Amino acid sequence: MPKENAVPNGVTMKDVAARAGVSTATVSRVLSGKGGVTPELDQKVRQAIAQLGYYPNATARRLRQRDTRIVGVIVSDIQIPFFASIVVGIESVLSEAGYLILLGNTLDDLANERKNINTFLAEYVSGVIFAPADASDTTHYEKLQRAGVPLVAIDRNPGKLEVDTVQIANASAAARAVAHLVEEGYQKIALITGPDSISTAVDRRRGYERALVAAGLPIDPDLIQDGDYRTEGGYRSMRALMEGPHRPTAVLSANNVMTLGALQYIHENGINIPDDIALISFDDIAWAPSLRPPLTVVAQPVHEIGRVAARLLLERIEEPQASIKHVTLETRLIARASCGCGRSSSLKSGRKLSLQSK
């Protein structure tokens, strides 16, 4: 059976008040720093606090004030660098503002998502930042919304939910990548995409198609493979493309997790990048420059996504009735070598060519 919890420090505000010879109200006033306490008493209280090593109990304060200053954050997997960096971005802004973060790792499982949201409700969180696992089922988020919890959606479109959002320009980012491949001379360009239930996959596909049309190239359904945003899906998709009727000469992979699988197929079959197949992947990851050839990527401003989302949430907490904001951030195409860049010239590893998407 659980023993009674350790009481880290027996000292309460009452002890401080007694020692300083004042009421707890006065101690509270000193702590709040809002003034209204004579210098003498202020001095006495501070002394007592120091002598006793007192620090306020956050739980008690939270119960009394209606503001918990806890923010729930829901991502699909903190082990994916993309989400880890977003969380760090969120944290940098929120901790500055005195908020605590409760992290919910859903692994894109609806049951986990629901469980996390119930926890958030029970904790009376001040707000929630989330990347919805499935835009077609947002009923649990509606529950939060009905309860009056400020919400900010990141990365993915939250379906019919009317909330602040922070996203990247997915379509134009994909289009820019495809256009780059076209400029490099590729014509048979394939796409490994994600599930239709996730907006980023849909938008990236749209950008892909738009760029092909703009280049006067046909849209070949055989060259669009659903990789489910997973590693195995990336593997399967790459195989389908390479063994299919219309073998492409270049591929855009819509996220880094699928790229992992695609590369596995490529390596297992001794396929050469970019000579046999050129490759561009969404998401810059630390290892991209170390791949041979270095991986050309569509880099998302991950920290910025987190920071902006955190700021939007803070604003929403201040002004619940303000009009809803949708922030779109730009991406960068970092041309390394997997896209065929410099095939004709000598390659310099580590070189970075930054291009605005659109």
Next chain:
Amino acid sequence: MPKENAVPNGVTMKDVAARAGVSTATVSRVLSGKGGVTPELDQKVRQAIAQLGYYPNATARRLRQRDTRIVGVIVSDIQIPFFASIVVGIESVLSEAGYLILLGNTLDDLANERKNINTFLAEYVSGVIFAPADASDTTHYEKLQRAGVPLVAIDRNPGKLEVDTVQIANASAAARAVAHLVEEGYQKIALITGPDSISTAVDRRRGYERALVAAGLPIDPDLIQDGDYRTEGGYRSMRALMEGPHRPTAVLSANNVMTLGALQYIHENGINIPDDIALISFDDIAWAPSLRPPLTVVAQPVHEIGRVAARLLLERIEEPQASIKHVTLETRLIARASCGCGRSSSLKSGRKLSLQSK
């Protein structure tokens, strides 16, 4: 100014009690599930809960019970896959046990570490799992310990702190890697290591030296470079080795972050792995098999480290006086190709050769 916080759901236990025609004590008893309530009342209460959509306020419960069921977790950087996976391991066990996690990302900065620990104290956390930034200064952890907070150290040795620990067999893991290189025929084997303030670096170096001695090879100080466990350090170290007086034929990198830098130097200078230099790195990461050649690594049981640490903490919370436990987990050497494996035979990508360290 912050507005009054949203009250997610006005319903309190009092409302439920009123609706069910019982006292709050009875509602509380039903909720606790410890029995002692007649079926009729139990029924009425459950009905009222369902009708009102009631859920208990975790803050209030936490204040009343002395047990917050919050665990603080301190890692140096959640963006490093090694730590992200450990956190996921911790979370899987703790959430099962009804605990919440408060994550502290220190970025190996002592000020951040201190700030996080003060937060943990104010939150009256039930326990803390931590990877100490610097074993030589653990005063802030002693503060936690004096306050009676159960502690479990992971990954790194916590200096003179007497707490439960979960570590890997660092010395033998490093020794195993070096022995493997020796078996492959390498004689001039270098080490890129971390700072002396982090025990894993010291232990890995010891294992490295031990293996050299065991193989009858000399220990050459020029072949031991301090890479500071950072990417830039890995780059600098690799350069020092390749441009130094005693150019090695093989290198062991003591963590994956430094390997990133080492690879950068290698690629920039057109150095061939493994012909010019063989490479083994600590930490398996998702991209290791996708590198050319695939990276041979010392894989740590990351999820297991987290899970074991969480279990130790739960046990410690139950029995604060139990004797201190030190758990050492084994690693696996995953021989891919960067170590020169199969240089003479044809390589099959993706093949995994698992060897027990020790």
Next chain:
DNA sequence: CTGAAAGCGCTTACAG
């Protein structure tokens, strides 16, 4: 400016 008192939403001895 200061303090006594109420109250945040629960749980838990204590009676009955």
Next chain:
DNA sequence: CTGAAAGCGCTTACAG
């Protein structure tokens, strides 16, 4: 088995 009451550690009107 059930309820009235106290109390967890704070903050905040309300008087003075």
